[in-house]
Amino acid sequence: MVNNIKKSSEKLSEFIYKETNRCVSCGLCVPHCPTYRLLASEADSPRGRIAMMSGVAQGKITLNKRFILHMDRCLTCRACESVCPNNVSYGQLIDHTRHLIVQSEHKKKSILRRFLERQLAFKPWCFNRMRGWFNFLQRKGLFLWLFKSGSFEKTGLIEQLAKLPPSSFPYVPEKNKSKTKPALWQTVYPAEGNKRGEVGLFLGCVARLTDVETLNASIFVLNRLGYTVHVPSSQVCCGAVHQHSGEPDIAFELSRQNESAFTGLDAIIATASGCGVQLNENSQSLSPVVDISKFLNMAGGWEAVNISPLPYKVAVHEPCTLRNMLKDHAYPYQLIERIPDIQMIPLAGNDQCCGAAGTYFMDQTELARKLRDAKITAVMEDDAIRYLVTSNVGCAMHITTGLHGMADKVEVMHPVTLLARQMGLQ
Numbered sequence: 001m002v003n004n005i006k007k008s009s010e011k012l013s014e015f016i017y018k019e020t021n022r023c024v025s026c027g028l029c030v031p032h033c034p035t036y037r038l039l040a041s042e043a044d045s046p047r048g049r050i051a052m053m054s055g056v057a058q059g060k061i062t063l064n065k066r067f068i069l070h071m072d073r074c075l076t077c078r079a080c081e082s083v084c085p086n087n088v089s090y091g092q093l094i095d096h097t098r099h100l101i102v103q104s105e106h107k108k109k110s111i112l113r114r115f116l117e118r119q120l121a122f123k124p125w126c127f128n129r130m131r132g133w134f135n136f137l138q139r140k141g142l143f144l145w146l147f148k149s150g151s152f153e154k155t156g157l158i159e160q161l162a163k164l165p166p167s168s169f170p171y172v173p174e175k176n177k178s179k180t181k182p183a184l185w186q187t188v189y190p191a192e193g194n195k196r197g198e199v200g201l202f203l204g205c206v207a208r209l210t211d212v213e214t215l216n217a218s219i220f221v222l223n224r225l226g227y228t229v230h231v232p233s234s235q236v237c238c239g240a241v242h243q244h245s246g247e248p249d250i251a252f253e254l255s256r257q258n259e260s261a262f263t264g265l266d267a268i269i270a271t272a273s274g275c276g277v278q279l280n281e282n283s284q285s286l287s288p289v290v291d292i293s294k295f296l297n298m299a300g301g302w303e304a305v306n307i308s309p310l311p312y313k314v315a316v317h318e319p320c321t322l323r324n325m326l327k328d329h330a331y332p333y334q335l336i337e338r339i340p341d342i343q344m345i346p347l348a349g350n351d352q353c354c355g356a357a358g359t360y361f362m363d364q365t366e367l368a369r370k371l372r373d374a375k376i377t378a379v380m381e382d383d384a385i386r387y388l389v390t391s392n393v394g395c396a397m398h399i400t401t402g403l404h405g406m407a408d409k410v411e412v413m414h415p416v417t418l419l420a421r422q423m424g425l426q
Ligand code: SF4
Pocket: 022, 023, 024, 025, 026, 027, 028, 029, 030, 046, 047, 050, 080, 083, 084, 085, 086, 087, 088
């Protein structure tokens, strides 16, 4: 269903009032909520938030800073929605409430942030231009120096830039390799062997700079299985950040642009489950949007592929977007199982968000770090874990940052990256 259309305050309040009325306050969702578990406050639980939303929609509660604080602390992880016996659409409720907050003008993003979020969403090719410099500055340790200088200790974004491994460069098939590293992906990567279909690869915005390995691995595996991969240069950001921060009109424009960028394909492949949810729930495209792990599990051509054994333990992290929204969390396990000798376990506490949650790690840094600490503890408690796989770039970046300095012990990556390595991708 397309729900990212700008609405008037009256329409928003009407929707919120009707939907909150479906909540019977049973409280079944409360113990599943990560913010309730951390803060032990009803106002930071789904039931409490729903009651406050209802009060505001009816004009019984003032839309003030206190109300906004409790709405801002929500991760939009939708763990509550997935256990609700009454099927209350909590995701739509929080999106509509944030839209109402933006319309009330009680909360405004800084001009710089608004400019950057809009520019980078509509012109994600800017990230391609930054690639060389970004890689250089990371290798020279500039971001780490900034972080350690103390002034940026509380800034989630600088922490990530400082602690992430250097970004890499777009995929070039072995036969086309040259000494120059490309800044852009080819627009088409032809299938190898028997051709099975044509798919589009969704690059995302930040991911095209920070998750190049996953995008490259996806092209490599898809090509090997006989799929031609199209990478349209006119694709833009999925709009999830705008959708969940009260700017559905921008999310709507981005959806329309992506629909026209991807036409006539068997599927649009999303490698980040966060983008996958946004594309799935808001796109009117004729091509289905499918998570890479799900697509590969259903694809043919595996009989012609060699996969080297990997006798190590892999923990699987389940992003909220894959688990609570797409309900596709079984597929990464099935994909990794194709690697001979691998030992696979679900990461303890997979029902709880890691705290990355879009821009949450930047906006609610303290809470995000506490949620991440639980993941790091779960990894550290099992000495045998050598790899942690996760299907969402935001989670991967956030957890990698938390594991900084331990990369020789545990490597974080997308499941398709681990598989591609075992299939021979250098
Ligand atoms: S589980 Fe559903 S009905 Fe029960 S309190 Fe939570 S949102 Fe309301």
